[in-house]
Amino acid sequence: MSPAFDRAFAETIGHEGGFQDSPLDRGNWTGGRRGKGDLRGTKYGISAMSYPDLDIAGLTLADAKAIYRRDYWDRVSGDDLPDGVALFVFDYAVNSGVARAAMALQRIVGVADDGVIGPITLAAVNRWPARNLIGALYSERGRFYRDLSTFPVFGKGWTKRNRAVRQAALVLHPDPHAAAPKIHM
Numbered sequence: 001m002s003p004a005f006d007r008a009f010a011e012t013i014g015h016e017g018g019f020q021d022s023p024l025d026r027g028n029w030t031g032g033r034r035g036k037g038d039l040r041g042t043k044y045g046i047s048a049m050s051y052p053d054l055d056i057a058g059l060t061l062a063d064a065k066a067i068y069r070r071d072y073w074d075r076v077s078g079d080d081l082p083d084g085v086a087l088f089v090f091d092y093a094v095n096s097g098v099a100r101a102a103m104a105l106q107r108i109v110g111v112a113d114d115g116v117i118g119p120i121t122l123a124a125v126n127r128w129p130a131r132n133l134i135g136a137l138y139s140e141r142g143r144f145y146r147d148l149s150t151f152p153v154f155g156k157g158w159t160k161r162n163r164a165v166r167q168a169a170l171v172l173h174p175d176p177h178a179a180a181p182k183i184h185m
Contacts, residue, residue, distance in 0.1 A: 016045030084169035
């Protein structure tokens, strides 16, 4: 595993936590809608909606990490993005879907939003200062959350997560214009 993936996984898993099966969360249902299919829940961010045949309650952390790598990190080209951008896009993909996260990134950098982060998207990303891109992703994700009908129920947690992920991503790209700390002798 790459250090960038390990860092992103640690950040994201800290927000996803353990098992929950709130009937209000459509992701907890195998049919992807409240009351449709079986209520199997979500564990480590792995939902019954996305993985209807998986034993969610029995999922191990190692299982979740392998799924995250294969189905999220690799699909957003995490190893090819600047570390902080990769962390942010990865967390966004886990929380809201790979295509949504990829298309948000693509719209921000001004390329066709086909949901696949390939050479054209990566070239456009590399023309942006990472800190600016992280800020733009943070703003876009916040707008997306506010537009959801479930924002009154889950919005406080989503907003907190968005801020925390932005901060974790920015730490990986220090501000070159920030004043150096004063050393008193």
